[in-house]
Amino acid sequence: MTHHQLKYLLWSVVVGATLSLTACMKWDYGRTEDFSATERGLFIVNEGMFQYGNATLSYYDPETKTVENEVFHRANAFKLGDVAQYPGMKAFFNLK
Numbered sequence: 001m002t003h004h005q006l007k008y009l010l011w012s013v014v015v016g017a018t019l020s021l022t023a024c025m026k027w028d029y030g031r032t033e034d035f036s037a038t039e040r041g042l043f044i045v046n047e048g049m050f051q052y053g054n055a056t057l058s059y060y061d062p063e064t065k066t067v068e069n070e071v072f073h074r075a076n077a078f079k080l081g082d083v084a085q086y087p088g089m090k091a092f093f094n095l096k
Helices: 003-022 071-076
Strands: 042-046 056-061 066-068
16 A cells, blocks of 8 residues: 555545544434514614624514514524624515
8 A cells, every 4th residue: 555545545534434423413402482573573683792602683573562582592492603793784584
């Protein structure tokens, strides 16, 4: 076996072992819950602080004039992340 073939075999084993250990992980995030959303509602992205993992998504219902916080976490059972933003982001959601 040449040096090149041995190097290729070693990297193949390392990559194969890494993929086999991470590909079968079961993610159990917890319990999800529903939130009420109407057709005329508005989603609000709360950016959060850098490196604090406290970005959130809120939902405003203009008919009832109420705000529901943490709707991403409630719907997906995991946090939105560190900083929920994208340069120049303008997002409009249509719930129809």
